[in-house]
Amino acid sequence: MHRVVITGTGVVSPFGYNTASFWQALLSGTSAIREIVGVEALQIRFKNGAEIRDYVPEDHFSAKDIPFMDRFAQFAVLAAREAVAEAGIEWTQELRETACVITGSCLGGRAAEEAGYWELFHNGKNRVQPLTIPLSMSNAGASHICMQLGIEGPAFTISTACASSSHAIGQAFWMVRSGAAPVAIAGGSEAPFFLGGLKAWEAMRVISKDTCRPFSAERSGMVLGEGAGMLVLESLDAALARGARPIAELVGFGMSADAGHITQPLASGPTRAMRLAIRDSGMAPEQFGYVNAHGTATEANDRIESAAIRCTFGPHAEKIAVSSTKSMHGHALGAAGALEAVASVLSLRDGMLPPTANFLSPDPACNLDVIPNQARAVAVEACISNSFAFGGLNAVLAFRAFS
């Protein structure tokens, strides 16, 4: 069993195309939620999202590659490039053949699918654009990372709705820990701003017409976001041998299924996933000082998650700080867990906990220390990052500060 450390992170978010802009925005409590401009929103009941505006593919990819890459796949590659560059990995042929790539995405390239089918359903055409399948397949992110970076080892994609990238990072963690792969690039990407998808979310009646206010009495639902997060995981021995500087250690992973309802969460599943992640870490619950919450700002999630945190940590829940960074980067679905994993490891590196932005007043059903609106300078020993998917599939990652 190897100890597993994170040696690089990459982020694509509404704040910019790198980790630094993302982290700076989170620590300053800045929310990227504003009016959606990329989709004709006149016919949608909600107006706001954490959208990446003015993205220009040509700034990042060659003309020959762009036609083959949906927005979500481009985001995945951009984040992977940054993570690998920060890690400073020197590729040998052996490393290329054994490195693993695991990505998460809820929707994959469904925007490309919509565009392809639009001709069929709407314009009365009898043909669909021939790249519709390779553009829209959910593994396109992983495939393009492998092609662009020359990685030839195990590579696959996990799709568990809002927990996709946490499941992906957890799986990569176990592969590196067991020695099955010496290094892994893991995370997720999402690009959910297209008309059909937004209309489907509208019909779920869970999107706020206001902004995202997790754990606040005034919360009125989630707000969609987009982007990508990627982490480079490698064994501590390998990282130290090549002189890399670990950002934090990944110490535990827990999963569970609610086996309850397809959309309504239960507290029992999240509680078990948190307990399993803590048990997997070999640490005591009292050593954890921060929870990066799933915190969607729906009425049900925040109430259930608060109960699950209390159930998991018992009396220690009074001392644990909890925040939802979705208040700032929005709910990026299959990329959410990866963005929040990046926020978690940087909070350990810097001794700074990101806040729950847009917080107005406490809800007795969520009576935890939710770090309202202002980042907090406190060096915690360890933290967990929660991701709970529609369908009741839960994934929790546990990180420890590296010293």
Place this chain on the structure above:
Amino acid sequence: MSNPTIQERVLKVIATSKRIPLESVQPDSTFEALNIDSLDRLNILFDLESEFEIEIDDEQAKQVKNIHEMIEGVTLLVQAKHASTSAE
């Protein structure tokens, strides 16, 4: 045969959406008694919007606690629609 009332149409939408016998759906039935959960309610709201060609606001929808209130709400929206149509 006379046109069905709004109440009859609402009850029929609920029965069809939930796939339960029409006789089991009464104006004084509770959602709990009919085993209608939050996702069933979303489906029913969607079907009501199609049946009556109305738009049911999220906030209005959250206030509805039973079938009687659902019938009242739909009736108000249908009346509002007719009022705005006849004013044109």
